[in-house]
Amino acid sequence: MAQIKTYARxxxxxxxxxxxxxSKNVLTMHIPDNKDFVILGPQNNLRSNFSYDILFTNIFGCEASQEEVFDGVAKDIIQNFLNGYNGTIxxxxxxxxxxxxxVEGNTNRYSTRGLATRALSMIYQELEKRSDQHISVYLSYLEIYQEVAYDLLNPAARSTIPIAPFARVTVVEGPRGSCILRGLSLHLAANEEIAQMLLLQGQANRKxxxxxxxxxxxxxxxxxxVYLQVRKHDSDVLVK
Ligand SMILES: Nc1ncnc2c1ncn2[C@@H]1O[C@H](COP(=O)(O)OP(=O)(O)OP(=O)(O)O)[C@@H](O)[C@H]1O
Incomplete structure (x- = not known):
């Protein structure tokens, strides 16, 4: 069943x-009685000196490490993904x-690597345990800038126009409300090293x-x- 969880960091x-x-998963904000700090209320009235509660699935405090955030936010989603359920972070x-x-982390220190890098590591570690299946992992990296979609992993199709340096991707409606990304390149990543390199390449291209x-x-x-294509060794049936 579809489920959305919200976290604050x-x-x-x-x-x-x-x-x-x-307090646990509730963040209580106090808006002080201060003319410089007011909130626009529902009837466009200016409000101050009040508190309101914001509810989250969990709140990560300032001291939370990248590892704690990954464990709390991403692990279950990736485990479900490996079992065939789509997931988004x-x-x-x-x-x-x-x-x-x-998401990307600080590339200077290994301990501060972000959710995406850690997710790839977990995916490949888990896939290594599944010797009864033939599994292919594909990756794509899309950027949306000023309402236009671009492919960050197709440098061969780069143009020299500064605002649109990457290959354009067309977003069209597909069957049953799905969305088709025409022109987005898919990259087979046979191992974690290749996957991490593609992730870094996309991040670098964006910069x-x-x-x-x-x-x-x-x-x-x-x-x-990340796309998974799974086939049992003795079967022709593909599961995506
Ligand atoms: N939890 C954290 N611990 C240490 N430094 C952090 C943390 N969160 C953010 N920073 C630092 O704060 C700065 C801004 O963060 P970041 O670039 O991730 O923001 P952003 O939301 O992606 O901004 P933008 O939308 O402009 O891209 C960076 O220097 C980043 O290293």
């Missing part, structure tokens, strides 16, 4: 705002709040398109997808 800052309290937040850090006046990766959305 608090970003460590030197001057932390202390107007909130965390989606990072949402205003600029500078830590989406890239959480290459940036200029000092165009913080492209902050203004675009990226979708990294």
């Amino acid at each position: 608090l970003k460590p800052t030197k001057k932390a705002y202390n107007g909130y309290v965390i 989606f990072a949402y937040g205003q600029t500078g709040t830590g989406k890239t850090y959480t 290459v398109a940036e200029t000092p006046v165009n913080q492209r990766s902050s203004r675009s959305h990226a979708v990294f997808t």
Whole structure:
């Protein structure tokens, strides 16, 4: 059954705002009685000096490590994915709040690698245990920038136009409400090393398109997808 879980991650800052309290999975925000800090209410009235509760599946505090976030958010989704259920991990937040850090991680330190890298490691480790099946892993990396979709893993099709340096992908409606991404390249990743390299390549390509006046990766959305194709050794039946 489809299920959406929401998590909050608090970003460590030197001057932390202390107007909130965390109690298990509830974040209580206090809006102080201060003219500079008001919220627009439902009837466009300005409100201050009140508290409201925001409910999450779980809240990760400032001290939460990348490993804790991965274990808490991603492990079950990947386990289900390996058993044939689609899953999505989606990072949402205003600029500078830590989406890239959480998903891609900090490439300088192994311990701070992000969700995507850890997800690939877990997928290949689990697949190694399944010797009775013939499994192929494919990857794709899509970017949506200013309403246009691009393929981040098709550098051969790059153009020289700075705003559209990658091959364009057309999004069309498919059968039963599905969505077809025409022109998005799929890459067979025979082992984890190849998969991690493709992930890094896509991330790097996204950054290459940036200029000092165009913080492209902050203004675009990226979708990294892993596809599994499974066949029992003695069967022709494909499961995707
Ligand atoms: N949990 C964290 N621990 C340590 N540093 C963090 C954490 N979260 C974010 N940062 C740091 O904060 C800065 C901004 O984070 P990040 O680039 O991930 O934000 P973002 O949400 O992806 O922003 P944008 O939407 O502009 O791309 C980075 O320098 C990042 O390393």
